[in-house]
Amino acid sequence: MSLDAIFNPRSIAVVGATDSPVAAPGAPAVSFNAHTQIFLYTLIDWGYPGRVYPVNTKGDEVRGLKVYRSLRDIPGPVDYVICIIPADATPGLVQDCVAKGVKGLHLYTAGFAETGLADKSALQADLVRVARSGGVRMIGPNCMGIYQPKMGMTYGPNFPRESGNVAFISQSGSYTLLLVRAAAARGVRFSKVVSYGNASDLDEIELLDYLADDPETEIIGAYLEGAKDGPGLVRVLTKAASRKPTIIIKRGSTEAGKRGASTHTGALAGDDSVWDSMLKQAGAIRVEDFEEMADLMTTFAFFPVPRGHRAVLFGVGGGAGVRASDECEAGGLILPPIPEEMRAELARTLTTAGTMLRNPVDPGHYARDWTDMMHRLDRWEDADMLLWQIAPDIEALQSDVILQYINEMRRHTLQTFSSLKKPKAVVVHAVESDIGLKALIDTRRMCAESKVAFYPSIYRAARAICRYMDYCKQRGRKAPVR
Amino acid sequence: MSLDAIFNPRSIAVVGATDSPVAAPGAPAVSFNAHTQIFLYTLIDWGYPGRVYPVNTKGDEVRGLKVYRSLRDIPGPVDYVICIIPADATPGLVQDCVAKGVKGLHLYTAGFAETGLADKSALQADLVRVARSGGVRMIGPNCMGIYQPKMGMTYGPNFPRESGNVAFISQSGSYTLLLVRAAAARGVRFSKVVSYGNASDLDEIELLDYLADDPETEIIGAYLEGAKDGPGLVRVLTKAASRKPTIIIKRGSTEAGKRGASTHTGALAGDDSVWDSMLKQAGAIRVEDFEEMADLMTTFAFFPVPRGHRAVLFGVGGGAGVRASDECEAGGLILPPIPEEMRAELARTLTTAGTMLRNPVDPGHYARDWTDMMHRLDRWEDADMLLWQIAPDIEALQSDVILQYINEMRRHTLQTFSSLKKPKAVVVHAVESDIGLKALIDTRRMCAESKVAFYPSIYRAARAICRYMDYCKQRGRKAPVR
Numbered sequence: 014m015s016l017d018a019i020f021n022p023r024s025i026a027v028v029g030a031t032d033s034p035v036a037a038p039g040a041p042a043v044s045f046n047a048h049t050q051i052f053l054y055t056l057i058d059w060g061y062p063g064r065v066y067p068v069n070t071k072g073d074e075v076r077g078l079k080v081y082r083s084l085r086d087i088p089g090p091v092d093y094v095i096c097i098i099p100a101d102a103t104p105g106l107v108q109d110c111v112a113k114g115v116k117g118l119h120l121y122t123a124g125f126a127e128t129g130l131a132d133k134s135a136l137q138a139d140l141v142r143v144a145r146s147g148g149v150r151m152i153g154p155n156c157m158g159i160y161q162p163k164m165g166m167t168y169g170p171n172f173p174r175e176s177g178n179v180a181f182i183s184q185s186g187s188y189t190l191l192l193v194r195a196a197a198a199r200g201v202r203f204s205k206v207v208s209y210g211n212a213s214d215l216d217e218i219e220l221l222d223y224l225a226d227d228p229e230t231e232i233i234g235a236y237l238e239g240a241k242d243g244p245g246l247v248r249v250l251t252k253a254a255s256r257k258p259t260i261i262i263k264r265g266s267t268e269a270g271k272r273g274a275s276t277h278t279g280a281l282a283g284d285d286s287v288w289d290s291m292l293k294q295a296g297a298i299r300v301e302d303f304e305e306m307a308d309l310m311t312t313f314a315f316f317p318v319p320r321g322h323r324a325v326l327f328g329v330g331g332g333a334g335v336r337a338s339d340e341c342e343a344g345g346l347i348l349p350p351i352p353e354e355m356r357a358e359l360a361r362t363l364t365t366a367g368t369m370l371r372n373p374v375d376p377g378h379y380a381r382d383w384t385d386m387m388h389r390l391d392r393w394e395d396a397d398m399l400l401w402q403i404a405p406d407i408e409a410l411q412s413d414v415i416l417q418y419i420n421e422m423r424r425h426t427l428q429t430f431s432s433l434k435k436p437k438a439v440v441v442h443a444v445e446s447d448i449g450l451k452a453l454i455d456t457r458r459m460c461a462e463s464k465v466a467f468y469p470s471i472y473r474a475a476r477a478i479c480r481y482m483d484y485c486k487q488r489g490r491k492a493p494v495r
Numbered sequence: 496m497s498l499d500a501i502f503n504p505r506s507i508a509v510v511g512a513t514d515s516p517v518a519a520p521g522a523p524a525v526s527f528n529a530h531t532q533i534f535l536y537t538l539i540d541w542g543y544p545g546r547v548y549p550v551n552t553k554g555d556e557v558r559g560l561k562v563y564r565s566l567r568d569i570p571g572p573v574d575y576v577i578c579i580i581p582a583d584a585t586p587g588l589v590q591d592c593v594a595k596g597v598k599g600l601h602l603y604t605a606g607f608a609e610t611g612l613a614d615k616s617a618l619q620a621d622l623v624r625v626a627r628s629g630g631v632r633m634i635g636p637n638c639m640g641i642y643q644p645k646m647g648m649t650y651g652p653n654f655p656r657e658s659g660n661v662a663f664i665s666q667s668g669s670y671t672l673l674l675v676r677a678a679a680a681r682g683v684r685f686s687k688v689v690s691y692g693n694a695s696d697l698d699e700i701e702l703l704d705y706l707a708d709d710p711e712t713e714i715i716g717a718y719l720e721g722a723k724d725g726p727g728l729v730r731v732l733t734k735a736a737s738r739k740p741t742i743i744i745k746r747g748s749t750e751a752g753k754r755g756a757s758t759h760t761g762a763l764a765g766d767d768s769v770w771d772s773m774l775k776q777a778g779a780i781r782v783e784d785f786e787e788m789a790d791l792m793t794t795f796a797f798f799p800v801p802r803g804h805r806a807v808l809f810g811v812g813g814g815a816g817v818r819a820s821d822e823c824e825a826g827g828l829i830l831p832p833i834p835e836e837m838r839a840e841l842a843r844t845l846t847t848a849g850t851m852l853r854n855p856v857d858p859g860h861y862a863r864d865w866t867d868m869m870h871r872l873d874r875w876e877d878a879d880m881l882l883w884q885i886a887p888d889i890e891a892l893q894s895d896v897i898l899q900y901i902n903e904m905r906r907h908t909l910q911t912f913s914s915l916k917k918p919k920a921v922v923v924h925a926v927e928s929d930i931g932l933k934a935l936i937d938t939r940r941m942c943a944e945s946k947v948a949f950y951p952s953i954y955r956a957a958r959a960i961c962r963y964m965d966y967c968k969q970r971g972r973k974a975p976v977r
Contacts, residue, residue: 047891047892051891051892127851157891168891169891170891170892170893170894171893171894171930183814184814185814185815185817186814186889187814187815187889188814188815190888190889190890190891191814191815191888191889191925191927194888194893194927194928194931195888195927197928198927198928198929236814238814238817264817264818302818302925303925304925304927307927329669332665332666332667332668332669332673332718332720332746333667333669333670333673335667335720335746336746336784339746369609404669406672406673406676406677407668407669407673408672409529409533409639409650409651409652409672410529410532410652411652411653411676412653443673443784443785443786445673445676445786445789445951446676446677447940448653449676450935450936453932454929458929469927
C-alpha cells in the first residue's frame with residue numbers, strides 16, 4: 014500500500030479529544046487540554062478539508078463538534094485516526110480501527126516498547142499484529158505524527174501554514190519541533206514532516222522511500238537514532254540522496270547518549286564510525302545536529318552557489334571583527350585582504366575615523382548609508398560572496414526604542430543588500446543580552462521575508478556554506494533549491 | 496601614581512558633548528546624539544556624585560547644563576576628561592588637560608595607531624608624550640573607557656547600576672559590551688570594567704596590577720589581543736592569579752584573526768601556543784571567548800563546589816535528552832544511571848506514561864508538580880549536582896499566552912529547586928524559535944533574581960562547571976565567590 018492514503022485522508026478522528034483540562038496537584042491551574050488543542054483544534058483552525066470527528070467515551074461537544082462515544086459510532090468513513098488515550102485502552106481502539114476500515118492510525122500515546130518493560134513491548138507487538146492483519150498502518154506509538162501544511166495537518170499550532178519543498182522525518186518528536194522551528198524562523202517551508210516514534214510499523218525506510226518519490230519534496234532531512242534494518246536503510250538513503258539533497262542527523266554517540274536513545278525509542282544506537290561511512294557511501298550529508306540541518310536547509314533554499322570560498326565580511330569591527338575572522342576560517346571561508354587602492358576608494362564612501370577596511374570591513378556604527386560601500390564590494394572581483402554581520406550586543410546604546418530605530422536602518426540596508434549580485438547572507442555576531450536576542454529575532458524575520466539567507470552565527474554560516482559548496486561541486490548543482 | 500585618581504574623579508568634563516544629532520545621507524532620521532547620550536547623559540542619569548561639565552566649541556546647553564567652549568573655561572578643577580571630538584582636534588585638548596591639571600583623559604576618539612597609517616601613529620605618540628610630561632594619564636585612544644557603577648560611570652546605559660565583585664579589562668570595547676551584557680543577564684555584577692583600546696599609555700599590565708590589589712574586585716577577567724611587554728604581563732598575571740580567579744580571553748589565532756587584531760588596536764597577536772603556556776604558567780584560566788568567560792563568572796558567583804562530577808539532569812527527554820547526555824559528557828560531567836528501585840520510587844511521584852527515569856529524567860510535560868521528584872533526587876547519594884533543563888522549543892503548544900503560563904509553572908518549580916541542598920543550575924536546551932528565545936530571556940531573569948546559576952546550553956554548563964571544579968581543586972577553594 015502506498016502511503017498516499019495516510020498523507021491524504023478524507024476524514025480524521027481524534028480519539029480522546031476533550032475540553033477538560035488535565036489537572037495536576039500543586040501546579041498552577043490550567044484552563045485548556047493541551048493534547049486536544051494540539052491534535053484537534055489545529056485541524057479546525059488550519060482548515061483541514063475533510064471531516065473531523067472528536068471521539069471520547071464521555072461524549073459531549075468540543076469546539077462545536079459532536080463527540081462520538083466510539084469510533085464505530087461515527088456515521089461516515091474514517092481514513093485516519095489520531096490516538097491520545099492511555100496505552101491500556103489502545104487494544105480496543107485498534108480493533109475499532111480495523112472494523113471501521115481506517116487506513117492510518119497515529120498513536121501519540123506512549124508507554125510501550127520505549128519503557129524497556131517486557132509487558133509494554135508485548136502490548137506494542139500485539140497492536141501491530143492486529144493492525145497489520147486488518148489493513149491499518151500505524152505511526153508510532155510515542156510520537157507526534159504528521160505535519161503537512163497543504164492538508165491542514167499539524168501538531169505544532171505555530172508551525173508555518175504555508176507549504177514548501179522540504180521534508181523531515183524523525184523518531185524523536187522533539188527533533189521535529191526543534192528542526193521545523195529553527196528552519197521555519199529563517200523562511201524554510203515544509204512539504205511533509207513525520208514524527209514516527211517507536212517505528213513499530215511505519216519506519217524510516219518506508220518514509221524515505223516515499224519521500225524520494227514525492228514530487229512535493231525537493232530536500233529531505235532525517236533524524237535517526239538507530240536502525241533495525243541496516244541494508245534496507247542504505248538502499249533507501251542511496252535512492253533518496255541520488256535524487257535530492259538528503260541531510261541526516263545521527264546522534265547517540267556517547268555512552269550516556271546511547272543509553273538515552275535506547276530508553277527513548279528502544280532503538281539500537283550502533284557504532285558511530287559505521288554510521289559515518291554508511292551515510293557517506295549512500296551520498297547523504299551528515300550534520301552535527303538540528304541547528305546545522307536548519308543552516309543547510311536555509312543555504313539550499315536561499316543561497317546561490319558561489320564561485321569560490323572568498324568572502325567579504327562587513328558590518329562590525331573591533332574585537333568582534335577578530336572573532337568573526339576566526340569563525341570564518343574555522344568554517345572554511347577565506348577573507349581576502351582588501352587591497353590598498355580599494356580601501357582608499359571605500360574610505361571616500363564613508364565618514365568615520367575608526368573604520369577598519371581590510372576585511373572584515375567595519376563601516377562604523379549608527380546612522381550611516383552603506384549603499385556605495387556595498388555596491389563597491391559587490392563589484393570586487395576577488396570576493397565570491399558578501400556577508401553582512403550584525404552585532405546588537407556591541408552597540409553601546411541598547412534599548413527597545415533604539416532597537417526600533419536600528420531595525421529601521423537595517424530594513425533600509427537590507428533593501429540594498431538583497432539587490433546585490435553576489436551570493437549574500439546576513440549573520441549575527443554572538444548575542445547574549447535580552448535586547449540582542451530580540452534584535453536577532455527581528456532581523457531574522459526581515460531576512461525570511463526578503464528571502465535572504467540568515468545565520469545565527471558566523472561560524473554556522475561559514476560551515477553551512479562550505480558544506481553546501483562541496484555538495485554542489487560533487488553534484489554539479491548550480492542554483493539553490495527554490 | 497596610583498590609578499585611584501582615575502577611578503575616583505571628583506569632576507568629569509565631556510568634551511564634544513552636544514544635542515545635535517549626527518546626520519548621514521540616506522539613513523533614517525536620528526533625533527539624538529549617540530555619543531553624548533552614552534558619555535554625558537549616563538553620568539547624570541546614574542547619579543555620578545561629582546560635577547559634570549559638557550564642553551563644546553559651540554557653547555549652548557545640554558540636559559540643562561551650561562556647555563563650556565573650552566576645558567580652560569571651566570571654573571573649578573577637572574579630574575577626568577572624556578573626549579568625543581575628532582582626532583585632529585585632540586592635540587589642543589591634551590594641552591588644555593595639562594594646563595587644567597587633569598588626572599585622566601579618556602580618548603573615545605579613534606583614527607590613531609589602529610589605522611596602520613604612519614602619520615596617525617605619530618599623532619598618537621605625540622599625545623602620549625605631551626600628556627605624560629604634563630602628568631595626565633591617558634586611556635585609549637579608540638576605546639569606551641570606564642564602567643564603574645559605584646561611581647555612576649558607564650558607557651552602557653543599560654548596564655547594571657548595582658555594583659559587584661567582578662572586574663574586566665579589554666583592549667576591545669566591543670568585548671566589554673559583550674561580556675558585561677552576557678554576565679549581567681545572569682546576575683553577575685561588576686566592580687570595574689575598563690576598555691583601554693590602543694593602550695597608548697594605560698595598559699593591561701598597570702590595570703591588572705591595580706585590580707590584583709583592588710579590595711572591591713574578587714574575580715578578574717581580561718580580553719587580550721597582544722602584549723608589548725611579555726615578561727611584565729607574566730608578572731602581573733601571576734600576581735593577580737595568585738590572589739583571585741583570573742580568567743583570560745586571548746583570540747587572534749587564525750591568520751584572518753591576526754590581521755583583524757592588528758588592524759584593530761595595532762597589537763602583535765603572537766603565537767598561540769606561547770600564549771597558552773604563558774597563561775597556564777601564570778595560573779590564569781584561559782577561556783575560548785566571552786561566552787565561556789560569562790559562564791565561568793556565573794559559576795564562580797552562584798555555584799557551590801560539588802563533591803564530584805556526577806550530575807542528574809531532569810526536565811525533558813526524548814531526542815532532547817539524548818543530546819543533553821552527549822553535551823554533558825562532552826563538557827566533562829557524568830550522568831550516572833538511576834538504579835531500578837529508585838526509578839520505581841520516582842515513578843510513584845509522577846503520573847505520565849511516557850517518562851524516562853534513568854537520567855536524564857523526563858518527568859513529562861505540562862502542569863506537573865515535580866516537588867517530590869526533586870526532593871528525592873536531591874537525597875540521592877550517587878549524584879553531586881542537579882541540572883534542570885528547560886526546552887521551550889520542544890513544547891508543542893507555543894504562543895505568548897502559553898509562555899506566560901509556563902513561566903508561572905517555572906517560577907513555581909524554581910522556588911522548590913532553589914531550596915534544594917545539592918549544587919544546582921538551570922540549563923536551556925538549544926532554542927532557535929522566537930518564543931524559545933523569549934522563554935530563555937524570561938527564565939534567565941528568574942534565575943538571576945533567585946541567584947541560581949543559569950547556562951544557555953548544557954554543554955556550556957558542563958564545561959564551565961568542570962573547569963571551575965578543576966580550579967577549586969587546585970586551589971583548595973570550597974565555596975563560590977559571593
